[in-house]
Amino acid sequence: MNKIAKSLVAGLTLTAIAGTALAQVIGKTEDQIRWRQSAYHTMAWSMGRIKANVEGTYNKDQVVEAANVIQAIANSKMGYLYQPGSDKGKGWKETRLKSAFFTDKETLGKVAGNFGQQANDMAKVAAGGDAAAVKAQFGKLGEACKGCHDKFREEE
Amino acid sequence: MNKIAKSLVAGLTLTAIAGTALAQVIGKTEDQIRWRQSAYHTMAWSMGRIKANVEGTYNKDQVVEAANVIQAIANSKMGYLYQPGSDKGKGWKETRLKSAFFTDKETLGKVAGNFGQQANDMAKVAAGGDAAAVKAQFGKLGEACKGCHDKFREEE
Numbered sequence: 001m002n003k004i005a006k007s008l009v010a011g012l013t014l015t016a017i018a019g020t021a022l023a024q025v026i027g028k029t030e031d032q033i034r035w036r037q038s039a040y041h042t043m044a045w046s047m048g049r050i051k052a053n054v055e056g057t058y059n060k061d062q063v064v065e066a067a068n069v070i071q072a073i074a075n076s077k078m079g080y081l082y083q084p085g086s087d088k089g090k091g092w093k094e095t096r097l098k099s100a101f102f103t104d105k106e107t108l109g110k111v112a113g114n115f116g117q118q119a120n121d122m123a124k125v126a127a128g129g130d131a132a133a134v135k136a137q138f139g140k141l142g143e144a145c146k147g148c149h150d151k152f153r154e155e156e
Numbered sequence: 157m158n159k160i161a162k163s164l165v166a167g168l169t170l171t172a173i174a175g176t177a178l179a180q181v182i183g184k185t186e187d188q189i190r191w192r193q194s195a196y197h198t199m200a201w202s203m204g205r206i207k208a209n210v211e212g213t214y215n216k217d218q219v220v221e222a223a224n225v226i227q228a229i230a231n232s233k234m235g236y237l238y239q240p241g242s243d244k245g246k247g248w249k250e251t252r253l254k255s256a257f258f259t260d261k262e263t264l265g266k267v268a269g270n271f272g273q274q275a276n277d278m279a280k281v282a283a284g285g286d287a288a289a290v291k292a293q294f295g296k297l298g299e300a301c302k303g304c305h306d307k308f309r310e311e312e
Contacts, residue, residue, distance in 0.1 A: 025204040038197035042229065045191040045237075048181040065232045072228035073198065076221045081201075092248040 032081040033091030039073050039081075046070050047142070050122075054135040060126075063134055067126035070141070074119035079112075096154040104151070111148040118144040188237040190247030195229050195237075202226050203298070206282075210291040216282075219290055223282035226297070230275035235268075252310040260307070267304040274300040 026032060046066035053063050087097040101108060118141040125137040182188060202222035209219050243253040257264060274297040281293040 025201070025208045027204075035197060035201040038194040038201070041191060041194035042198045045181070045194070046232070048183075052181045062233070065228075068228040069225075069232050072221075072224040076202070076225050077218070 026080055026083060029083065029086045029089040030091055032083055032086050033089050033095045033097075035091070036078065036081045036095075037091045037093065039076075039078060043070050043073055047138075047145070050126075050134070050138050054131065054138055058131040058134075060129045063126045064123075067123045071119050071123035074116050096156070098152050098154055101152045107151055111144070111151055114147060115141075115144040182236055182239060185239070185242045185245040186247055188239060188242050188247070189245050189251045192234065192237045192251075193247045193249065195232075195234060199226050199229055203294075203301070206278075206290070206294050210287065210294055214287040214290075216285045219282045220279075223279045227275050227279035230272050252312070254308050254310055257308045263307055267300070267307060270303060271297075271300040 027035075046069045049066040050063055053059055082097070082101065084102060087095060087099045087101060089095055118137070122134075122137050122141045125133050128134075183191075202225045205222040206219055209215055238253070238257060240258060243251060243255045243257060245251055274293070278290075278293050278297045281289050284290075
């Protein structure tokens with residue numbers, strides 16, 4: 001399990017952060033869900049920007065900007081926003097989190113770790129500016145997103 | 157006007173991006189508003205994390221992670237998400253954007269430029285790890301956020 005996966009899994013219980021300043025800003029369940037949904041939608045916009053660049057006219061700056069957003073969010077310990085019970089509730093909309101998120105920590109560690117790795121690699125490859133390499137890495141990153149959705153997100 | 161302000165203002169008309177891949181991902185007005193609201197809420201969570209650290213127990217990693225998210229979003233040319241007419245409409249909720257956003261470009265350039273500068277400085281200061289300096293910079297960044305809200309966001 002890499003550093004990102006560890007921090008995500010570690011963030012899953014309030015116990016793990018008792019006594020830290022962060023406990024103050026985890027907020028209520030609905031706050032956690034709204035912040036989660038906001039972060040994923042921000043990453044979705046960024047994924048859309050990268051996709052448009054690899055499928056159309058390539059602009060290095062746009063890809064770097066978008067990849068940096070995804071990398072920063074992927075490294076921001078979003079696990080804190082998955083407190084027990086937050087598989088039920090409404091942020092901007094009802095959460096689609098499956099309760100398996102709280103029980104299947106082995107799978108969670110794998111998919112979260114893979115996402116963090118692919119997000120970091122995406123930022124590196126974007127900085128390199130090779131459109132073909134970016135396209136390939138974008139595919140890997142998309143698969144990493146899907147890996148988590150398949151396991152832990154309910155269908156709409 | 158610094159680079160961020162220029163890119164924001166430049167992103168305000170579709171003309172400026174005609175022919176680029178990005179035009180494909182600006183989406184409809186409601187998409188722009190939802191993506192905007194998502195990005196601001198993601199930054200709000202990050203601001204809350206920094207605040208909790210400067211007011212409570214200081215954890216350098218948490219502050220760096222949060223500052224990096226704000227910096228990445230601040231540099232992601234969110235101006236593209238402010239197409240003409242997007243002062244009316246609903247993303248996650250009704251937009252509070254004032255129509256002055258589209259007419260008072262001089263003020264917009266100033267407040268956007270200041271925000272970009274303070275966000276970049278926040279990330280630098282966070283990396284330095286000096287809690288007192290972070291607290292001071294957090295104040296400046298908060299003022300930069302407020303500068304735009306005061307001018308271009310309707311009260312709730």
